[in-house]
Amino acid sequence: MTKKNINITTEELKKLNEQLSSLTAKELLAWFVARYPGKTIFSSSMGLEDQVITDLLASLSNPVPVFTLDTGRMFPETYDLIDITRQRYNIVIEVWFPDGGQVRRMVGEHGINLFYSSQENRKLCCHIRKTEPLRQALSGYSVWITGLRREQSAARQDLELVSFDPEFNILKVNPLLNWSTAEVWEYIRLNRVPYNTLHDQGYPSIGCQPCTRAVMEGEDIRAGRWWWEESGKKECGLHDPLKAKQKSS
């Protein structure tokens, strides 16, 4: 049985969003860290937005644990960035791995590149390599900081600054929710924040190597993720607004 980490009503959540709407990203982070000391955690995919958040968190007086998920299918550039970031900010980045037995059984049954054969198989792979390790990493925490932005995709348009995630029983906070891509880049450049070199090679959104391709000028930011699937269904289960809506309705 999943342990409930936090209790909040829809009305309380609405008021919280109104109360916090005028805060800057850094102020918002500081607010949650002060309100939920030791219960706030940040998941970094090592993407551009997450690097901004790592930089913002480094400027706060209270440290926040940072973790990332190693699916076993990442780009070499992403592994390099994990180490570069760890050294730059002198922080621990906890790396969570999928369960070896589950991966072995999945690959034995469906093949190593199962994600190309059906959406069902792709979701199975994301579930085993991402969702289950994420569930373990978030266990015991009340607040989950993410780098989601509305501009990233049509599916993320309805996101809130703060929401309750019923899948993981946790408050989800998106401090960069309303930032534009230009604002993210401006922050990165002004503050010399390390970032994945693939961003300079046409990869605005970077996930696992076999499931990410470069995008062309004018294409959607996330067009290169699971490019062979129908757009609008391309969330991996970590941040699935449709699932959250279905569960809460």
Ligand code: SF4
């Ligand atoms: S993004 Fe691709 S390789 Fe990574 S977990 Fe999902 S299906 Fe598997």
